[in-house]
Amino acid sequence: MEMAYLIETVIKIVVILLIFSALAGIGTYFERKVLAFMQRRLGPMNVGPFGLLQVAADGVKLFTKEDIVPTNVVARVFKIAPVITAATAFMAAAAIPFLPSFTLFGYEVHPIVADVNIGILYILGIMGVGLYGPLLAGMASANKFSLLSAARGAAVFISYEVITGLSILAPIMMVGSLSLIDFNAYQAGGITSWILWSQPVAFVLFWIAAFAETGRTPFHLIANDHEIIDGFGTEYSGMRWGLFFIGEYANMFFISFVISIIFLGGYGDGSFLGALGLLGKVAFFFFFFLWTRAAWPDVRPDQLMWLCWKVLMPIAVLNILITAIVMM
Amino acid sequence: MFEAVAFYLFAFLTITMFYIAVTTSQALYALSSLAAGMIFISAFFFILGADFLGAVQIVVYSGAVMALYAFGMMFFDTTRDVKEKQGNKAIILGLSILSAILLIVIVSAPIVGNNIEALYPVGNAGNVQEVGKVLFTKYLVPFEVAAVMLLVAMVAGIVLAGKKMDLSLTLMTEAEILMMKEEDKNKKVLS
Numbered sequence: 001m002e003m004a005y006l007i008e009t010v011i012k013i014v015v016i017l018l019i020f021s022a023l024a025g026i027g028t029y030f031e032r033k034v035l036a037f038m039q040r041r042l043g044p045m046n047v048g049p050f051g052l053l054q055v056a057a058d059g060v061k062l063f064t065k066e067d068i069v070p071t072n073v074v075a076r077v078f079k080i081a082p083v084i085t086a087a088t089a090f091m092a093a094a095a096i097p098f099l100p101s102f103t104l105f106g107y108e109v110h111p112i113v114a115d116v117n118i119g120i121l122y123i124l125g126i127m128g129v130g131l132y133g134p135l136l137a138g139m140a141s142a143n144k145f146s147l148l149s150a151a152r153g154a155a156v157f158i159s160y161e162v163i164t165g166l167s168i169l170a171p172i173m174m175v176g177s178l179s180l181i182d183f184n185a186y187q188a189g190g191i192t193s194w195i196l197w198s199q200p201v202a203f204v205l206f207w208i209a210a211f212a213e214t215g216r217t218p219f220h221l222i223a224n225d226h227e228i229i230d231g232f233g234t235e236y237s238g239m240r241w242g243l244f245f246i247g248e249y250a251n252m253f254f255i256s257f258v259i260s261i262i263f264l265g266g267y268g269d270g271s272f273l274g275a276l277g278l279l280g281k282v283a284f285f286f287f288f289f290l291w292t293r294a295a296w297p298d299v300r301p302d303q304l305m306w307l308c309w310k311v312l313m314p315i316a317v318l319n320i321l322i323t324a325i326v327m328m
Numbered sequence: 329m330f331e332a333v334a335f336y337l338f339a340f341l342t343i344t345m346f347y348i349a350v351t352t353s354q355a356l357y358a359l360s361s362l363a364a365g366m367i368f369i370s371a372f373f374f375i376l377g378a379d380f381l382g383a384v385q386i387v388v389y390s391g392a393v394m395a396l397y398a399f400g401m402m403f404f405d406t407t408r409d410v411k412e413k414q415g416n417k418a419i420i421l422g423l424s425i426l427s428a429i430l431l432i433v434i435v436s437a438p439i440v441g442n443n444i445e446a447l448y449p450v451g452n453a454g455n456v457q458e459v460g461k462v463l464f465t466k467y468l469v470p471f472e473v474a475a476v477m478l479l480v481a482m483v484a485g486i487v488l489a490g491k492k493m494d495l496s497l498t499l500m501t502e503a504e505i506l507m508m509k510e511e512d513k514n515k516k517v518l519s
Contacts, residue, residue: 125387142407
């Protein structure tokens with residue numbers, strides 16, 4: 001029995017790792033194509049049909065590039081920083097139910113690695129740890145622009161973790177559990193029972209904070225676009241830089257799953273249609289990340305802090321208060 | 329069997345990490361291994377079935393060590409080794425032996441007294457609910473005291489950091505900034 005459980009868990013972990021590493025690669029292709037169409041360009045076209053093999057070309061380039069470790073860096077920390085980003089992104093996935101449980105060859109499969117009863121807290125905590133990647137990379141790089149970007153990144157992440165936590169508190173109070181599976185069961189009654197309708201404010205706040213947590217464009221302060229270099233990744237090359245990328249895209253997918261499950265009903269009643277619905281919602285949120293990148297400029301650091309502490313946080317606290325009063 | 333493997337693995341990792349944190353003279357190594365050790369400790373909570381405390385351990389300590397990083401970033405160049413001032417080695421040796429003995433005595437006192445009893449205050453209602461019930465019944469007073477202390481710290485922090493909070497250098501013109509500097513100089517001369 002224990003052996004079967006162990007084998008099942010290992011297979012699940014390998015499958016999730018493979019699928020989402022590949023999706024991270026394909027995600028870059030989608031990003032280029034979507035951005036290109038929104039800016040009236042063609043995007044990658046030359047490698048393969050519709051440029052589809054661009055992903056493979058990028059992979060070959062990243063893997064075969066020389067791995068440069070500059071002279072003055074703190075070598076060990078510099079080397080381990082990208083691994084932290086990628087590893088924590090995948091560790092967070094352990095508590096996400098990707099699909100409803102289904103039967104395969106007479107064996108019931110639950111597509112969640114570890115069904116801990118504090119799923120959301122665990123996911124948010126591990127995503128918070130993911131910040132160590134950019135932070136350590138910036139501090140170990142011996143490059144002042146990397147250091148600046150790390151400092152900005154730390155400020156943004158720490159501030160917006162407050163918003164994530166506070167905004168999600170109101171739905172947690174309604175459901176009375178921290179497990180994502182309980183969240184899904186609470187909304188199993190179809191579209192009308194989605195938490196989105198009873199907690200629209202929390203939904204919008206969490207969505208905004210998701211952009212900061214994944215470091216996507218309106219809050220893309222960790223890469224210094226106005227300094228025309230790549231922030232904490234300036235000194236990196238080859239696959240180490242690629243690991244940062246995989247971590248960022250995997251995080252985007254995972255946060256899309258979390259938003260869909262918490263606010264938009266997840267996989268619903270667990271039917272095949274519900275599972276397709278969940279994938280559709282995830283695809284929409286991923287597309288929205290790319291859409292905002294095409295449509296919005298980056299905000300200034302002080303505007304970002306202003307938005308976090310003077311606008312979003314009071315709204316989040318008010319939302320919790322009102323929810324509590326209504327529930328009483 | 330898995331529990332034993334996981335326990336020894338994480339015990340080894342935790343001790344190694346904290347050993348590095350104490351002995352290295354490279355600030356980044358020390359901070360990173362401290363953070364890693366704190367996160368590895370959460371594994372013990374998960375092994376014991378205290379999922380909530382495990383997750384809280386990760387959330388709280390990753391944030392707390394992050395603040396240490398920020399201080400390190402502000403005060404010195406973290407890519408260089410720190411020159412440590414070695415004091416009287418005899419005193420250091422004596423103090424560490426003394427504290428080790430003290431630790432052993434403290435830990436083994438209840439074992440010698442033979443009154444260790446695991447307390448499960450509430451039924452198995454789920455981790456978070458149990459912690460909540462215990463916090464708001466048995467440990468209500470310490471909980472409230474901790475809350476008041478945090479509030480005091482927060483107000484003190486705001487008061488300390490809140491000077492000139494209404495000024496924003498990015499929104500001021502060059503002339504206004506110069507004028508402000510002049511005023512500051514005059515103040516320093518007067519005081």
